[in-house]
Amino acid sequence: xxxxxxxxxxxxxxxxxxxxxxxxxxxxxxxxxxxxxxxxxxxxxxxxxxxxxxxxxxxxxxxxxxxxxxxxxxxxxxxxxxxxxxxxxxxxxxxxxxxxxxxxxxxxxxxxxxxxxxxxxxxxxxxxxxxxxxxxxxxxxxxxxxxxxxxxxxxxxxxxxxxxxxxxxxxxxxxxxxxxxxxxxxxxxxxxxxxxxxxxxxxxxxxxxxxxxxxxxxxxxxxxxxxxxxxxxxxxxxxxxxxxxxxxxxxxxxxxxxxxxxxxxxxxxxxxxxxxxxxxxxxxxx
Amino acid sequence: xxxxxxxxxxxxxxxxxxxxxxxxxxxxxxxxxxxxxxxxxxxxxxxxxxxxxxxxxxxxxxxxxxxxxxxxxxxxxxxxxxxxxxxxxxxxxxxxxxxxxxxxxxxxxxxxxxxxxxxxxxxxxxxxxxxx
Amino acid sequence: xxxxxxxxxxxxxxxxxxxxxxxxxxxxxxxxxxxxxxxxxxxxxxxxxxxxxxxxxxxxxxxxxxxxxxxxxxxxxxxxxxxxxxxxxxxxxxxxxxxxxxxxxxxxxxxxxxxxxxxxx
Numbered sequence: 001x002x003x004x005x006x007x008x009x010x011x012x013x014x015x016x017x018x019x020x021x022x023x024x025x026x027x028x029x030x031x032x033x034x035x036x037x038x039x040x041x042x043x044x045x046x047x048x049x050x051x052x053x054x055x056x057x058x059x060x061x062x063x064x065x066x067x068x069x070x071x072x073x074x075x076x077x078x079x080x081x082x083x084x085x086x087x088x089x090x091x092x093x094x095x096x097x098x099x100x101x102x103x104x105x106x107x108x109x110x111x112x113x114x115x116x117x118x119x120x121x122x123x124x125x126x127x128x129x130x131x132x133x134x135x136x137x138x139x140x141x142x143x144x145x146x147x148x149x150x151x152x153x154x155x156x157x158x159x160x161x162x163x164x165x166x167x168x169x170x171x172x173x174x175x176x177x178x179x180x181x182x183x184x185x186x187x188x189x190x191x192x193x194x195x196x197x198x199x200x201x202x203x204x205x206x207x208x209x210x211x212x213x214x215x216x217x218x219x220x221x222x223x224x225x226x227x228x229x230x231x232x233x234x235x236x237x238x239x240x241x242x243x244x245x246x247x248x249x250x251x252x253x254x255x256x257x258x259x260x261x262x263x264x265x266x267x268x269x270x271x272x273x274x275x276x277x278x279x280x281x282x283x284x285x286x
Numbered sequence: 287x288x289x290x291x292x293x294x295x296x297x298x299x300x301x302x303x304x305x306x307x308x309x310x311x312x313x314x315x316x317x318x319x320x321x322x323x324x325x326x327x328x329x330x331x332x333x334x335x336x337x338x339x340x341x342x343x344x345x346x347x348x349x350x351x352x353x354x355x356x357x358x359x360x361x362x363x364x365x366x367x368x369x370x371x372x373x374x375x376x377x378x379x380x381x382x383x384x385x386x387x388x389x390x391x392x393x394x395x396x397x398x399x400x401x402x403x404x405x406x407x408x409x410x411x412x413x414x415x416x417x418x
Numbered sequence: 419x420x421x422x423x424x425x426x427x428x429x430x431x432x433x434x435x436x437x438x439x440x441x442x443x444x445x446x447x448x449x450x451x452x453x454x455x456x457x458x459x460x461x462x463x464x465x466x467x468x469x470x471x472x473x474x475x476x477x478x479x480x481x482x483x484x485x486x487x488x489x490x491x492x493x494x495x496x497x498x499x500x501x502x503x504x505x506x507x508x509x510x511x512x513x514x515x516x517x518x519x520x521x522x523x524x525x526x527x528x529x530x531x532x533x534x535x536x537x538x539x
Contacts, residue, residue: 180319183503190523214510221506223499223521223528248517297441304473305439322473322504326512329475333442377513385483387476391512 004109005116006055012098013048019094020044027090033083035074040087043070047091051120060123067124068131075135085128092121152178154185161262162191162224163255167200175211179218186224193262194219197255199230209244216249225250225265229258288348294363295341300332303344307359310346314355316417324357324415327392331361331411334389337382339365339408349414356416359396364408371403423448425455430462431532433525436471445481452485456494463532464489467525469500479514486519495535496520499528 009016024030024040036043050062067084074081095117103110152174155163164182186194196215201208216226229252239246252258263270288310292303304325311321328344335342342363349356368374375393380386393399396413403409423444425434432455440448456464466482468474474482486496499522509516522528 179507180503183506187503187523190527192523192527217515218503218506218510221498221501221509221516221521222503223501223523297443301439301441308472319504319507322502322508323511325473326475326508329473329477333475333477385476385480385514387479387512387514391476391514394511394513395508 008113009052015098016094020090023090030086064127067127071131072135088124152181156189160192162194165197170208179215194226195258196228197230204235206242227258229255291345293343294332294335303332304328307346323395327395330388330392335363339363359413361411367405368403430460432464435467449481461494464496465499465528467499474505497522497528499525
């Protein structure tokens with residue numbers, strides 16, 4: 001029985017591919033699509049031979065590979081995935097038509113073959129759906145990593161002073177990334193003081209507080225002192241309510257106040273030279 | 287599947303075991319921090335063997351599961367066993383005058399940690415770390 | 419097999435650079451050797467440089483805390499210098515803290531710290 005479909009598939013190669021080209025030229029989705037205009041024939045041949053191999057081995061491994069790479073490419077470049085679905089549908093439709101033509105006299109055989117083709121169409125569609133989901137998950141995972149890197153800059157401010165502005169939610173994974181980045185930044189810059197600005201962190205709960213404490217502890221093991229700045233009243237209340245021991249951690253309400261303290265630690269003095277500048281309102285506030 | 291077993295009888299074996307684990311972790315592509323985490327966990331577990339059971343063994347296995355790579359540490363001894371595992375897993379609890387951070391610390395450094403101990407028969411610990 | 423940690427003296431400060439991996443007996447001997455050195459009169463401080471130490475477990479941590487405590491009794495300040503990020507992260511995750519132990523990014527900064535501490539006193 002499997003032999004029958006394999007035989008048909010091999011014998012009717014030219015008819016099937018030919019029909020595919022013909023149908024796709026008229027297709028409302030495929031025709032205007034740029035991505036497969038140049039290599040459409042190749043794509044059909046690829047898929048055809050993958051299916052042949054799978055029919056012979058009774059798996060869907062090869063088709064999975066071809067469909068997988070098509071959808072990965074589409075998803076990665078942000079292209080529509082509908083044309084891929086069309087390509088599969090057209091191949092199967094062409095095959096079915098080829099079977100009906102070939103076995104005009106043998107209606108039973110024609111519908112048996114058509115049944116097989118339908119079966120393979122279903123299997124391939126399932127594979128397509130799965131691989132699109134997988135490809136999307138891969139892209140999301142990658143983007144997460146980019147975002148993690150983007151979201152934890154360690155800024156060297158002055159000789160020996162770093163600023164770590166934290167923006168957005170801090171989960172365990174990001175907390176680890178932050179700690180990694182910060183510690184390597186400290187060693188790289190040989191910085192003694194770090195200002196951690198948490199004014200951009202929307203929710204500071206026990207978990208976040210715990211991560212902050214760990215980060216400060218690790219930095220202190222290296223020999224760098226941290227000042228946590230930008231603590232809002234709600235957060236201060238949370239700390240007190242939860243009974244979290246911020247113990248020896250130095251905190252300031254604003255980045256400015258933290259910077260002043262850091263400068264003092266480093267024996268710097270912030271002083272305006274000459275008369276008031278173009279923006280006389282800054283610098284002197286406390 | 288790669289697997290390396292070494293016997294633990296004295297302090298020198300502790301260093302050999304953690305060096306071996308670190309090398310395997312490095313080969314698998316674990317980050318520097320993860321390599322140190324794994325080596326430190328081994329150090330703690332191997333020291334317990336030397337301290338309490340006198341001798342035992344450590345096996346380090348490479349794991350491959352659904353595309354994920356990981357490393358498994360299996361520590362086994364035929365020592366006296368741990369009378370109260372829950373207590374032994376508590377921070378600061380020690381019967382040897384140490385910091386009491388060995389077992390709970392090693393657990394926190396690894397992703398999964400299972401401890402089986404029978405009085406008079408010995409202790410088995412299986413801990414795993416997956417590549418991030 | 420046996421490793422000895424060289425203990426050097428600059429001005430009145432003792433400097434010990436720990437190399438590679440130490441096994442437990444080495445660590446104990448290292449502690450004894452350090453305490454013997456800083457017992458000498460005119461010892462103004464001790465720096466333990468961990469730059470090339472790859473693993474710091476609870477045993478080494480305990481020893482460092484002990485050294486600091488004993489040195490403190492003798493009035494000698496201790497600075498731990500050059501700990502790597504990976505080791506620091508591991509210690510923090512294990513829940514070990516060296517609270518009360520002074521740290522510095524490198525030997526030079528450690529020395530500066532001790533000199534300043536001396537001035538303040």
